[in-house]
Amino acid sequence: MNGQLRKNIVPGLQVNIVLKQDQRSGKLTKGIVKELLTNSPTHPHGIKVRLTDGQVGRVKEILSGPAEA
Template sequence: MENYQIRSKVHPKQRVAVLLKEDYENGNLTYGTVDEILTKTDTHYRGIKVRIKPENETEEEKEIRKTNPDYRLVGRIKVFLPKVK
């Protein structure tokens, strides 16, 4: 089992790449930091579901988020990213 499938390996403020539900077909990953862990079980075979604070958010996405705070924030972890120095 990979680390991203184990809940105890995921921590708030950890940098991750997640696969969002709307990106399942194209496989695009979204990068950000873990804000909230949503998966309640200890493990999940598709990855732990989290809410993230996205990195490099576009102005358009910032405007959308003002009216819909949950826009593009929930996905399953696919990769842990190194800490920024």
């Protein structure tokens, strides 16, 4: 799944994001979504999220469903 649709992204998903400082290189960072920061239903560069470790970036890939508690 791609990260351009807000409806596809929920807290707990494992995703690859691109951080602001990595936009030129395209380096991806893996993490678990803590909260969604983009309010619009879609975004051409990916929905902006905050990961559980506090990093903020745009979702490029959704890797797996929500982690079971």
